[in-house]
Amino acid sequence: MIQNYLILSVILFSLGILGVISRRNVFTVFMSIELMLNAANLSFIAFSRLHESMDGQVLALLVMAVAAAEAALALAVVILLHKHKGKLDTNVFSLLKG
Amino acid sequence: MEHTATYLGLIPLFPLIGALVIGLLHMLTCRKNPLSEMLYGALACIGPVLSFFLALVVFYHLKGLPADERMLTHNAYIWFAVGDLHVNMGFLADPLSSLMLLFVTFIGSLIHIYSIGYMAKDKNFGKFFAYMNLFLGSMLILVLGGGPVVMFVGWEGVGLCSYLLISYYSEDTDNVLAGNKAFIVNRIGDLGFVLGMSVLFWAIGAGGFDYLSLKANAHSLTPAIGVAVCLLLFVGACGKSAQIPLYVWLPDAMAGPTPVSALIHAATMVTAGVYMVARFSFIYAHFPSAGMVVAWVGILTALLAAIFGMFQKDIKKILAYSTVSQLGYMFAAVGVTAYSAGIFHVFTHAFFKALLFLGAGSVIYALHHQQDIWKMGGLKDKMPRTYWTMLIGALALSGVPPFSGFFSKDEILFSALANGHTGIWFIGVLVAGMTAYYTFRMIFLVFHGKPRDQQAFDHAHEPPAVMTIPLVILAVGAAFAGVLNLPAIFGGSLNVSHWLAPSVVEHHPHVSVWLELLAMLASIGVVAVGIYIAFKKFAEGAEEPVFTGFAKVGYNKFYVDEIYNALFVQTYKGFGSVISRFLEPNVTDSHVRFTSWLYQKAGNAFKALQVGYVRIYAIYMVIGLSLMSLFLSQSIN
Numbered sequence: 001m002i003q004n005y006l007i008l009s010v011i012l013f014s015l016g017i018l019g020v021i022s023r024r025n026v027f028t029v030f031m032s033i034e035l036m037l038n039a040a041n042l043s044f045i046a047f048s049r050l051h052e053s054m055d056g057q058v059l060a061l062l063v064m065a066v067a068a069a070e071a072a073l074a075l076a077v078v079i080l081l082h083k084h085k086g087k088l089d090t091n092v093f094s095l096l097k098g
Numbered sequence: 099m100e101h102t103a104t105y106l107g108l109i110p111l112f113p114l115i116g117a118l119v120i121g122l123l124h125m126l127t128c129r130k131n132p133l134s135e136m137l138y139g140a141l142a143c144i145g146p147v148l149s150f151f152l153a154l155v156v157f158y159h160l161k162g163l164p165a166d167e168r169m170l171t172h173n174a175y176i177w178f179a180v181g182d183l184h185v186n187m188g189f190l191a192d193p194l195s196s197l198m199l200l201f202v203t204f205i206g207s208l209i210h211i212y213s214i215g216y217m218a219k220d221k222n223f224g225k226f227f228a229y230m231n232l233f234l235g236s237m238l239i240l241v242l243g244g245g246p247v248v249m250f251v252g253w254e255g256v257g258l259c260s261y262l263l264i265s266y267y268s269e270d271t272d273n274v275l276a277g278n279k280a281f282i283v284n285r286i287g288d289l290g291f292v293l294g295m296s297v298l299f300w301a302i303g304a305g306g307f308d309y310l311s312l313k314a315n316a317h318s319l320t321p322a323i324g325v326a327v328c329l330l331l332f333v334g335a336c337g338k339s340a341q342i343p344l345y346v347w348l349p350d351a352m353a354g355p356t357p358v359s360a361l362i363h364a365a366t367m368v369t370a371g372v373y374m375v376a377r378f379s380f381i382y383a384h385f386p387s388a389g390m391v392v393a394w395v396g397i398l399t400a401l402l403a404a405i406f407g408m409f410q411k412d413i414k415k416i417l418a419y420s421t422v423s424q425l426g427y428m429f430a431a432v433g434v435t436a437y438s439a440g441i442f443h444v445f446t447h448a449f450f451k452a453l454l455f456l457g458a459g460s461v462i463y464a465l466h467h468q469q470d471i472w473k474m475g476g477l478k479d480k481m482p483r484t485y486w487t488m489l490i491g492a493l494a495l496s497g498v499p500p501f502s503g504f505f506s507k508d509e510i511l512f513s514a515l516a517n518g519h520t521g522i523w524f525i526g527v528l529v530a531g532m533t534a535y536y537t538f539r540m541i542f543l544v545f546h547g548k549p550r551d552q553q554a555f556d557h558a559h560e561p562p563a564v565m566t567i568p569l570v571i572l573a574v575g576a577a578f579a580g581v582l583n584l585p586a587i588f589g590g591s592l593n594v595s596h597w598l599a600p601s602v603v604e605h606h607p608h609v610s611v612w613l614e615l616l617a618m619l620a621s622i623g624v625v626a627v628g629i630y631i632a633f634k635k636f637a638e639g640a641e642e643p644v645f646t647g648f649a650k651v652g653y654n655k656f657y658v659d660e661i662y663n664a665l666f667v668q669t670y671k672g673f674g675s676v677i678s679r680f681l682e683p684n685v686t687d688s689h690v691r692f693t694s695w696l697y698q699k700a701g702n703a704f705k706a707l708q709v710g711y712v713r714i715y716a717i718y719m720v721i722g723l724s725l726m727s728l729f730l731s732q733s734i735n
Binding site: 022097 | 708710711717720
């Protein structure tokens with residue numbers, strides 16, 4: 001049974017990675033990151049059920065709290081980026097090009 | 099048996115603190131609002147004077163002890179300890195160092211006071227006194243040091259300060275070059291000192307590396323190593339005390355202000371070499387062959403410098419060569435194991451040479467920096483106090499009885515004769531005559547006859563009291579210091595020799611009173627002849643001669659400077675330019691350049707990976723993590 005949950009988790013995580021790599025809109029990239037976090041949460045909870053222990057669920061709750069905090073920060077950064085360049089295209093922000 | 103005395107550490111500390119305070123004050127205020135000269139002068143004199151009083155305390159403390167217990171030590175802290183080598187910041191006051199302390203601090207203080215007058219209106223007044231205090235402090239470390247390593251600290255300190263003070267008028271390139279010369283020549287000597295110290299440590303250092311332990315272990319030195327140690331240490335002494343072949347820096351050291359010359363020649367620096375040999379008398383006394391080298395180098399230096407001195411026309415150069423010559427006497431004395439005679443000559447010489455230099459400084463000051471004796475003359479009535487004090491100094495330097503120089507010089511010559519070194523005695527007597535000649539040549543040309551430069555003569559005047567009072571005090575010393583070591587033949591009891599006896603290893607040979615008297619009469623006769631010739635030639639006014647033949651060679655100092663320049667300086671420069679032109683670009687630099695080139699190319703290659711897009715970095719991360727996961731899963735299975 002556990003395999004099904006894990007396969008779903010891997011699919012979600014891969015979608016997230018794909019989103020981060022392929023999309024250029026800052027918001028989409030941000031949402032993809034959230035998707036990856038929740039894929040990880042899913043496997044935590046699955047394992048928690050398998051081992052009949054609460055540790056995984058605690059960790060999942062922790063990840064959610066961190067994600068919420070991170071969302072607040074990230075949105076602030078996004079607003080600043082928009083103020084700076086007037087665009088939300090990640091290709092515009094490439095100052096570190098060697 | 100030794101006693102401890104914690105106040106020993108304070109003696110060098112006072113001038114060093116003075117140097118620090120004055121130096122900082124000068125640094126902070128010289129740009130905007132310079133402090134008054136009186137403040138600097140007062141600050142500068144406090145340190146030396148306090149040290150002098152402490153030196154008196156040391157002297158009386160030692161005097162109160164029985165003769166074989168006259169040793170005060172103080173170990174301030176352990177400086178460093180590596181393997182067998184334990185070096186304390188230790189100080190040792192015994193009869194030898196206490197005598198040195200007394201006159202170094204006394205004459206040093208007088209020179210400081212005199213400098214307040216001489217250096218007035220100098221724009222770096224504070225800097226000058228900071229250096230002077232540092233100089234004196236270093237010399238006191240050298241004298242008080244309880245072992246060779248601490249002595250070396252002072253040894254290097256005086257070397258540094260002499261450099262700073264000789265090139266004090268640094269606007270003029272010649273002065274800077276003279277400072278460089280002093281520093282470099284001293285460095286050559288220092289190498290000998292360091293090597294000597296290392297060999298000494300290697301041989302007998304394991305039992306402790308201070309004078310007292312070394313003295314106890316000195317008997318286990320083998321002859322070869324002992325002679326090597328003596329000669330290497332003597333190379334150091336040659337550098338510091340201006341002996342052949344390293345004497346060339348001292349006459350050039352005249353580039354500094356005159357009080358500096360007085361300090362270098364009388365109280366600090368050049369006496370260090372003689373002191374060092376006397377300090378190591380427990381080694382030198384065992385190896386008479388090394389002592390012979392010291393004695394002959396000394397007496398030949400005395401002769402050579404006296405020849406040069408006879409032809410010079412710069413008043414300070416004459417005095418400089420006379421110092422080199424007198425130092426030669428001192429080395430002759432310590433070479434024939436007459437350590438107390440050598441140290442006693444250091445002591446009397448300090449008085450009359452400081453006196454002569456400060457007197458010369460007064461003349462130069464009065465004539466607005468004229469130093470050529472062929473442009474002086476007739477100053478006797480214009481500057482009576484300078485004249486009379488300098489005359490006393492000249493009589494003492496020439497060795498006319500009963501002035502101090504007579505007793506110390508005669509003691510040296512007599513020791514040489516009594517120990518059977520007739521050659522050294524003969525040259526010594528000859529040099530005594532030459533010394534009398536060139537000293538009185540200077541006195542007659544400067545003070546007698548008619549003025550040669552009327553305009554400068556009209557403006558000449560006696561310098562202020564702050565300068566003449568030290569002259570008078572020194573004149574009293576120069577006249578009567580000899581009484582301290584009155585030989586038995588005059589009803590005295592050689593007080594200084596007895597005082598020094600516990601510190602130095604020497605034996606007095608017994609010879610007949612007639613020989614002593616004969617030797618004395620011979621040197622008095624030669625001195626009288628020297629003065630008489632000078633009187634005949636120069637007292638009634640003489641014109642500057644054109645030097646030809648030997649005199650010309652003598653005036654040019656046998657072209658030694660030129661020979662050294664061609665032989666060593668130019669060779670070294672050529673060597674340097676070969677290295678800079680061929681070795682450096684082709685061998686050392688090429689490696690460095692290749693490395694930097696390699697990193698540049700590598701950087702350019704890797705630059706392509708840094709595209710600046712966040713998502714590309716995310717791809718790198720994914721690839722990296724995937725590879726890591728793959729590797730981990732492989733290794734688990």
